[in-house]
Amino acid sequence: MTNIKMRLSTPTDIDFLWDMLYHAIYVPEGQTPPPRDVLKDPSIKRSLTDWGRTGDFALISTDASNQPVGAVWMRLFDETTKTYGYIDAQTPILAIALKPDYRGKGIGTLLLEKILQEAKMKGYKQISLSVDPNNPALRLYERFGFQQVGINGTSWDMIAKLK
Numbered sequence: 001m002t003n004i005k006m007r008l009s010t011p012t013d014i015d016f017l018w019d020m021l022y023h024a025i026y027v028p029e030g031q032t033p034p035p036r037d038v039l040k041d042p043s044i045k046r047s048l049t050d051w052g053r054t055g056d057f058a059l060i061s062t063d064a065s066n067q068p069v070g071a072v073w074m075r076l077f078d079e080t081t082k083t084y085g086y087i088d089a090q091t092p093i094l095a096i097a098l099k100p101d102y103r104g105k106g107i108g109t110l111l112l113e114k115i116l117q118e119a120k121m122k123g124y125k126q127i128s129l130s131v132d133p134n135n136p137a138l139r140l141y142e143r144f145g146f147q148q149v150g151i152n153g154t155s156w157d158m159i160a161k162l163k
């Protein structure tokens, strides 16, 4: 897509990341999105609480005016901080979302390519995520080699091996 750029996140992107976390929550076709307060749910908010810990890494996509339009991030958790998609303390969990008008144009593919490269460079053996199997994003994840390894409520835990 023309004029879309990608950059490393900075500390001032934190509000945008929270916004993207809200957008990453799956809303089935025809259903009303949850209230913004859903971000206070303990297992959801752990995805970004205290952002800036060792290992935290995010990429931001921006438009021609340098406004953020999407983000992908990865983060390590442990038994006390874990959230959806948790496998173990060595496996970062990935999350991704774009603003609605920017979906389906290849931006998510670019963000995923880049963060998987980065995860490999950092020496991680695998990376995980959580997705509702009805979310069309599942196809994208499968194209990148993610495979289902478990189920948590209605969401699938998926892992991609990083060779």
Ligand SMILES: CC(C)(COP(=O)(O)OP(=O)(O)OC[C@H]1O[C@@H](n2cnc3c(N)ncnc32)[C@H](O)[C@@H]1OP(=O)(O)O)[C@@H](O)C(=O)NCCC(=O)NCCS
Pocket (backbone or CB within 6 Å): 023, 024, 025, 026, 096, 097, 098, 099, 102, 103, 104, 105, 106, 107, 108, 109, 110, 130, 131, 132, 135, 136, 137, 138, 139, 140, 141
């Ligand atoms: C998931 C998402 C980041 C993918 O980025 P994208 O730029 O739209 O994806 P691309 O254009 O690079 O690739 C297309 C793939 O994205 C997924 N996709 C496209 N539109 C989507 C949408 N509105 N919602 C969810 N996934 C979508 C599909 O897997 C699609 O593959 P297909 O063409 O075989 O159907 C983006 O669509 C999005 O923000 N969706 C809403 C938030 C979300 O579901 N996040 C993931 C939570 S686990």
